[in-house]
Amino acid sequence: MSTTTLSYVGAHKLTLQQRVLCLIGLLLALLFGPYIAVYFKxxxxPDKFFNFPATTPGDVKPAPTLIMTVGISVLFIATMLxxxxxxxxxxxxxxxxxxxxKRKARATLPSWFYIGxxxxxxxxxxxTLHLQRPVWLNDWSLLxxxxxxxxxLDGxxxxxxxxxxxxxxxxxELIAMGVLSVSGWLLFEYFNFFIRLNWYYPFSGLLHHDKFLIYAVLGSSAFIPMAFEWYQLLCTFPGLAVKYKFGPKVVWPxxxxxxxxxxxLAGLVASAFYPNDLFFIVWLSPLIILAIGLGMLGIWTPFISIKQRGDWSFLLVFAPTFLFQGFVLEGANWLSVKHLANGxxxxxxxxxxxxxxxxxxQMHIFEMPLLGYLGYIPFSVYCWIWFIAMAFLMDIPTTFSLSEEYK
Structure with missing residues (x-):
């Protein structure tokens, strides 16, 4: 199933060129909405506002409150249920x-499984051994x-x-995922400035600034491939192919x-004025804006089958992919440094x-607060939506899923 096929799932009067221009307009709104807000605010x-990578935290953050802890916990539990x-x-x-x-026939593990x-x-x-040399391995360890x-995972x-x-x-397609993953993640690095640095890189000074930029670009190329590999792995379990297939239809006017x-979009703009109160919006707005925009333009997204058949399989099998990957990311990150008694x-x-x-x-698992892992679920779906949007704009052929049960 190619991008071209997936691009015309509804009766839309817009031409291909008009679809492309509308999608570019949404992307520009994502980019310049918070920028214009800060400019007028x-x-x-401000000087050094876009200083990347940040080596120190931004503004002092509000401490946990009962209402926020309970509210986010309830949302997290409901999502897991x-x-x-x-x-x-x-x-x-x-x-x-x-x-x-039926269970599919097994193949032998390929050579790249062992190489990986x-x-x-x-x-x-x-x-984990915190060795200083070879320096080049520390410098490029993400690759x-x-x-x-x-x-x-692919093996x-x-x-x-x-x-x-x-x-x-x-x-x-895998190479395209890697290339498009770079822009997909750097968009979040960009949004991080507007919520006054919810994450930062205290040891980034070990690399020259320009070298770190290259490092960040190459390292972030694995994010979307990771999500899709987890998805492909989950699709090999027959039970998941039908677990979410007979759900309620959701059709919004x-x-x-x-x-x-x-x-x-307004929330994303407002996050520049209220970075602490609306910190979560950067994990939701890009997904919501692009998913609704793509659907209105007649471009296939994993939400289409929910509207048409009540089949949530695409969405809910993909949703936890980066939650799984998040534990791997956070664990490796935590192990890579020595944690001193003074914190x-x-x-x-x-x-x-x-x-x-x-x-x-509060209640950290590795460096990430426990409730912060909830953000990985919308980020999982965002990875797919971003790939769909960029693949459409660049006319990149893609199957989106290799699982026969999902075609």
Whole structure:
């Protein structure tokens, strides 16, 4: 199923050129909305406002409050219940014939599984030992770390999916994911300035500024591939192919979608004025704006099947992908430095990051506050939506899913 096929799922009168211009307009609104807000709020962009990478935290963040802790906890629990026990939310039990999916034939583990495993495990061991040399390995550790893990996941998918995987069957698509992943993540680095640095890189000074920029670009290339590899792996479990297939249809009229889109954009703009109170909006607005915009332009998204058939499979199988990956990311990050008794850290990893998130800075798992992991769920879906949007603009052919159950 190609991008071209997925681009015309509804009866729309807009031409292809008009669709492209509308999508570019949404992207420009994402970029310049908060920028214009800061410009008028402060009478111009403050000096060193876009200082990347930040080595120190931004403004002092509000401490956790009971209402925020309870509110976010309830939302987190509800999200987990939707993923684990969807029948609580009106999903029907799949009929026996739908549940009786056959297990696919197994292939042998491919060579890149072992190459990726050596690269990933070797880098984890090296950074965990906090060795200063070789300096080049510290400087570029993200590449073997994250791409090694991508190859490991892909090898497992290849084994469980009868010799089909992104690396084996859709190599061009995997490369495209890596390229488009860079812009997808740097957009969040950009938004981080407007919420006054919810994360920063205390050891980034170990690298020259220009070198760190290259490092950030290359390292972030693995984010979208990671999400899709987890998705492909989850798709190899037959039960998930039908777990969310018989859910409630959700059809919102145009005025509701337009209202949500405007509110999401307004929230992103307002985050420049209220960076602490609206810190969470940067994880929601890009997803909401692009998903609604793509749907209105007749471009396929994982939300389409919910509207048409009540099939939530695409969305809910993909949603936890970066939650799983998040534990891997945060664990490797935490292990890469020494944690001192006074709460500070020391080490040689220039990519090490630390969080200072308002209202949720408590009960940490690794560096991330426990409630902060909720942000990984919308970020998972954002990875897919961003890839769809960029693939459409650049006319990149893609299958979006290699799982037969989902086609």
């Amino acid at each position: 402060d009478g111009g962009i 939707l993923l684990i026990v969807p029948r609580l939310f009106g999903f029907k039990k799949p009929p026996p014939i739908a549940r009786a999916a 495993g050596i690269a990933f495990a070797g880098t984890v061991v090296f950074t 073997p770390l994250w791409w090694g893990f991508v190859l490991v 497992i998918v290849y084994y469980r999916n009868a010799g089909r995987s992104l690396a084996a069957t859709a190599t061009t 145009l005025w509701v979608r337009m209202t949500i889109l405007i509110v999401a 500070e850290a020391s080490g040689f990893n220039p990519a090490y990051w630390h969080y200072c998130i308002p209202y949720v800075n």
